[in-house]
Amino acid sequence: MLLNNDKSPWMDEELSIMRDAVRKFIEKEFSPDAKKWEKQGFIDRSAWLKAGESGLLCASIPEKWGGGGGNFKHEMILVEELSYAQITGFGNGVHSGIVAHYINSYGSEEQKARWLPKMASGEIVSAIAMSEPGTGSDLQSIATTAIKNGDHYRLNGQKTFITNGMTANLICVVTKTDPDEAAKGISLIMVETEDVEEAGGFKRGRNLEKLGMKAQDTAELFFDDVEIPLGNLLGGNEGKGFIQLMEQLPQERLIIAAGACAAIETALRITSEYVKERKAFGKRILDFQNTQFRLAERFTEAKLARTFVDQCAMQLAEGKLDGATAAMAKWWTTQKQCEIVDECLQFFGGYGYMMEYPIAKMYADSRVQKIYGGSNEIMKLLIAREI
Numbered sequence: 001m002l003l004n005n006d007k008s009p010w011m012d013e014e015l016s017i018m019r020d021a022v023r024k025f026i027e028k029e030f031s032p033d034a035k036k037w038e039k040q041g042f043i044d045r046s047a048w049l050k051a052g053e054s055g056l057l058c059a060s061i062p063e064k065w066g067g068g069g070g071n072f073k074h075e076m077i078l079v080e081e082l083s084y085a086q087i088t089g090f091g092n093g094v095h096s097g098i099v100a101h102y103i104n105s106y107g108s109e110e111q112k113a114r115w116l117p118k119m120a121s122g123e124i125v126s127a128i129a130m131s132e133p134g135t136g137s138d139l140q141s142i143a144t145t146a147i148k149n150g151d152h153y154r155l156n157g158q159k160t161f162i163t164n165g166m167t168a169n170l171i172c173v174v175t176k177t178d179p180d181e182a183a184k185g186i187s188l189i190m191v192e193t194e195d196v197e198e199a200g201g202f203k204r205g206r207n208l209e210k211l212g213m214k215a216q217d218t219a220e221l222f223f224d225d226v227e228i229p230l231g232n233l234l235g236g237n238e239g240k241g242f243i244q245l246m247e248q249l250p251q252e253r254l255i256i257a258a259g260a261c262a263a264i265e266t267a268l269r270i271t272s273e274y275v276k277e278r279k280a281f282g283k284r285i286l287d288f289q290n291t292q293f294r295l296a297e298r299f300t301e302a303k304l305a306r307t308f309v310d311q312c313a314m315q316l317a318e319g320k321l322d323g324a325t326a327a328m329a330k331w332w333t334t335q336k337q338c339e340i341v342d343e344c345l346q347f348f349g350g351y352g353y354m355m356e357y358p359i360a361k362m363y364a365d366s367r368v369q370k371i372y373g374g375s376n377e378i379m380k381l382l383i384a385r386e387i
């Protein structure tokens with residue numbers, strides 16, 4: 001077999017059973033609604049609750065807090081299976097893979113008990129709000145502030161491009177508690193939207209219209225003198241936000257790399273099927289040597305990506321993945337995803353440009369992988385710093 005992720009060295013019997021269950025869940029509960037979600041621009045709230053009921057949310061959060069008690073390998077399976085099924089809009093990577101881990105790693109016992117069990121059940125959908133209209137890559141320059149005022153913070157600012165932004169009822173907002181400082185002034189403040197929507201000052205803007213990832217809601221958020229209790233500061237100490245972000249980013253980057261790897265495998269699978277069926281000049285498209293050589297090269301790259309990401313996943317599960325290696329995995333796999341999906345689309349000829357063919361949706365969905373989670377240029381800066 002040229003591609004077979006069940007042979008990944010980190011897979012075992014328990015994980016195979018989980019993979020099988022996740023695949024069946026997606027087939028039954030998600031795939032029938034996928035087209036509707038793409039059209040409406042968001043995933044139904046009921047899908048989050050179903051995923052929670054079936055134990056798919058917070059898979060790598062301790063059971064004590066309502067999670068699955070697993071590790072990064074469990075998150076990998078979810079990322080991969082969603083990607084194989086082309087469900088690109090379900091923001092569970094952000095919810096379970098990122099925000100839940102911020103709370104689990106830095107939250108007080110009271111904060112963990114308040115948020116994590118509801119995140120695992122799907123009653124809470126979470127988002128992380130770093131990017132602003134004026135700054136994305138240069139996080140130290142954010143303008144959103146949370147200034148202490150009696151027993152609360154006064155939150156002011158604007159965020160944009162926020163995944164799950166329309167749906168989320170818990171948002172981890174990256175703010176400056178000390179606007180005179182750069183990295184040292186940054187803190188993570190948890191905003192419970194039901195409270196602030198009632199009190200006023202918090203508004204969601206547009207669900208942004210994107211090139212791809214149509215089912216994922218991606219929103220603007222506005223904070224105008226919003227009062228947030230001091231107890232919603234994550235971790236209890238101000239000024240720790242930047243370090244907290246840097247510590248968790250390798251996991252975020254590997255989630256993106258895992259999705260890229262699975263997308264590459266899907267593109268090659270559907271393209272292999274197509275070139276065996278379609279004929280030109282009396283031959284199958286696969287019978288042209290150009291097709292054979294190009295696909296042979298792309299399958300080789302898919303294997304390289306899989307081997308590298310598997311190794312990173314095992315290191316991450318042991319807490320040993322360093323930031324530069326995670327950055328390598330993120331930029332290289334997403335670059336390859338875009339190149340390979342583009343090349344695969346070419347084998348479909350005109351049909352590849354038609355949205356009814358999955359490769360067209362993959363082409364549109366892939367592009368953002370090189371931009372978010374830290375752009376690929378920023379990944380190269382992180383690697384270059386270690387030279």
Ligand SMILES: Cc1cc2nc3c(=O)[nH]c(=O)nc-3n(C[C@H](O)[C@H](O)[C@H](O)COP(=O)(O)OP(=O)(O)OC[C@H]3O[C@@H](n4cnc5c(N)ncnc54)[C@H](O)[C@@H]3O)c2cc1C
Nearest residue numbers: 128129130131135136137161162163371372373374375377
């Ligand atoms: C679909 C989608 C979902 C997203 N989800 C989230 C989310 O959930 N939460 C969130 O906070 N953000 C999210 N983002 C935002 C995303 O993380 C940012 O778009 C990204 O970090 C880049 O920031 P920017 O758009 O401000 O680009 P800029 O920082 O303005 O960069 C513009 C270009 O310049 C390059 N560049 C910048 N600095 C350098 C440098 N020093 N050297 C070389 N090149 C450089 C960049 O690589 C980029 O190509 C999302 C974005 C999209 C499109």
